Amino acid sequence: MAGKDVLKINEIFYSIQGESTYAGLPCVFVRLTYCNLRCTYCDTEYAFYEGQEMGLDEIIARIKTYQCNLVEITGGEPLIQPAVYPLMERLLDNGFEVLLETGGHMDVSKVDQRVKRIMDVKCPSSGEAEKTHWPNMELLKNDDQVKFVIGDRKDFDYALEVLEKYNLLNRCPVLFSPVFGRLENGQLAEWILATQKPIRMQLQLHKYIWKPDQRGV
Numbered sequence: 530m531a532g533k534d535v536l537k538i539n540e541i542f543y544s545i546q547g548e549s550t551y552a553g554l555p556c557v558f559v560r561l562t563y564c565n566l567r568c569t570y571c572d573t574e575y576a577f578y579e580g581q582e583m584g585l586d587e588i589i590a591r592i593k594t595y596q597c598n599l600v601e602i603t604g605g606e607p608l609i610q611p612a613v614y615p616l617m618e619r620l621l622d623n624g625f626e627v628l629l630e631t632g633g634h635m636d637v638s639k640v641d642q643r644v645k646r647i648m649d650v651k652c653p654s655s656g657e658a659e660k661t662h663w664p665n666m667e668l669l670k671n672d673d674q675v676k677f678v679i680g681d682r683k684d685f686d687y688a689l690e691v692l693e694k695y696n697l698l699n700r701c702p703v704l705f706s707p708v709f710g711r712l713e714n715g716q717l718a719e720w721i722l723a724t725q726k727p728i729r730m731q732l733q734l735h736k737y738i739w740k741p742d743q744r745g746v
């Protein structure tokens with residue numbers, strides 16, 4: 530695995546943010562290689578191993594070419610490679626707004642407080658729900674976001690239980706997103722409306738703008 534100032538990078542691209550409360554905004558994406566989960570629905574399996582090593586200076590120089598202040602670090606699972614921490618800190622020190630998309634199974638306590646953490650809590654149909662690192666829930670601040678990707682009614686009920694147990698609706702924005710192609714958008718909408726809770730429904734915007742399997746968008 531890459532060293533202290535080096536990261537294995539799957540792709541860096543500039544696109545419309547398709548997820549989170551930042552959806553719709555131009556954003557630079559840095560997708561890190563490797564993941565230690567295997568979600569049944571994963572749309573980014575190409576990031577499990579593929580990538581090229583890049584130094585932090587080179588990554589930051591590339592990000593700067595897009596002249597966009599919003600940067601999202603994703604993957605794969607971005608918290609696996611230790612050099613992600615100095616990357617985030619250097620981006621923040623350079624004035625970038627930094628979003629981190631993480632799977633909820635990795636300890637987020639060492640992430641710089643200035644980073645907006647978008648934490649995905651894995652539901653049963655992902656096959657990875659038992660890997661969740663529950664102490665993370667207590668760390669969520671109001672500029673973080675928690676997200677549940679829902680594949681069926683069992684996932685939905687599970688997500689509601691987690692919301693209650695950790696009082697998440699009072700901690701930060703809560704997003705529910707359908708597993709693309711597996712759960713009907715309208716079905717999820719009806720379930721959310723019936724709860725009468727301020728749960729934000731989320732579609733992956735980029736999959737409607739471009740072809741759903743297109744890379745680099």
Ligand SMILES: C[S@@+](CC[C@H](N)C(=O)[O-])C[C@H]1O[C@@H](n2cnc3c(N)ncnc32)[C@H](O)[C@@H]1O
Pocket residue numbers: 564570571572573603604605606607630631632633648649676678706707708709733
């Ligand atoms: C590819 S993951 C990378 C970051 C991290 N590994 C994680 O899972 O949060 C980015 C986001 O895409 C979501 N995602 C992956 N495949 C999806 C699919 N088929 N439908 C909806 N969301 C999906 C994940 O649940 C996660 O929220």
Ligand SMILES: Nc1nc2[nH]cc(C(=O)O)c2c(=O)[nH]1
Pocket residue numbers: 544545546547548558573603604630735746
């Ligand atoms: N446009 C676009 N927005 C995204 N938001 C989160 C993404 C991800 O893969 O983590 C993603 C992505 O892959 N593309």
Ligand code: SF4
Pocket residue numbers: 564565566567568571572573574604605606632
């Ligand atoms: S944690 Fe994220 S990248 Fe890893 S398998 Fe699950 S959805 Fe894919």
Ligand SMILES: [Mg+2]
Pocket residue numbers: 572573
């Ligand atoms: Mg994606």
